[in-house]
Amino acid sequence: MLGLITDFEKFTLAFLKSAGVILASEIGDKTFFIAAIMAMRNPRVTVFLGAAVALAAMTVLSAAMGWAAPNLISKVYTHYAATALFFFFGLRSLYDAFLKADDGEESELEQVEQELSKSKSTGKDLDAEEKKGKNGNLGGNLFGMVFSQIFIKAFTLTFLAEWGDRSQIATIGLAASEDPxxxxLGGVLGHMVCTGAAVMGGRHLATHINEKTVSVLGGLLFLLFGGHALYTGPE
Known part of the structure; x- marks a missing residue:
């Protein structure tokens, strides 16, 4: 009975840490803006599903990589490597918020807008897809939605943008030292919340995000998790 309680506590801690990391790092990130901008021009449900499936797949892949790491490398090394990553991302976020000079670099929002403008679909194409979805049955709607250009575009752009992102690396590090x-599950939930907010809020929410505040909160959260991991030590 004590073992079950301990396992549940480990699961809960890992769940909360993962969800917190994602919420702190994904709000205002490139994948957030991809969903926000695409949802302005295309059916929201299709954009949400494309982005959500991509992020869920990336979370599962990242957690699997983190879970496999201790089987290849000592648990002690993987734990302290993950701890170092938390401190690195935390300090990097705070550096970006307070000390990084503005050299005229494009914001995440501007970069995403440029990328999407290069591959945007015509209004006629989108209208045609929406009409097909409305006139067909439920099965046809789901099939058409999943295999639509909008779904594939949202999935592909989100998956590629997430690869190598700090949230992916943080997920790998967490899974290496916490319950995978x-x-x-925490990572998937965090991504769903962020993507849902992006899709519902659209550009209005995207343009009103204070990047400095997000960086500060994210940095503090990463440092908090790093401190906790350092305090508890490897199992």
Whole structure:
């Protein structure tokens, strides 16, 4: 009975850590803006599903990589490597918020807008897809939605943007030192919340995000998790 309680506590801690990391790092990130801008021009449900599936797949893949790491490398090394990553991302976020000079670099929002403008679909194409979805049955709607250009575009852009992102690396690090199931479920939930907010809020929400505040909160959260991991030590 004590073992079950301990396992549940580990799962809960991993779940909360993972969800917190994602919420702190994904709000205002490139994948957030991709969903926000695409949802302005295309059916929201299709954009949400494309982005959500991509992020869920990336979370599962990242957690699997983190779970496999201790089987290849000592648990002690993977734990302290993950701890170092938390401190690195935390300090990097705070540096970006307070000390990084503005050299005229494009914001994440501007970069995403440029990328999407290069591959945007015509209004006629989108209208045609929406009409097909409305006139067909439920099965046809779902099939058409999943295999639509909008879904594939949202999935592809989101998956590529997430690869190598700090949230992916943080997920790998968490899964290497925490319960991988809790990390996976927490990460998926965090991504769903962020993507849902982006899709519903659209550009209005995207343009009103204070990047400095997000960086500060994210940096503090990463440092908090790093401190906790350092305090508890490897199991």
């Amino acid at each position: 199931v809790g990390v996976t």
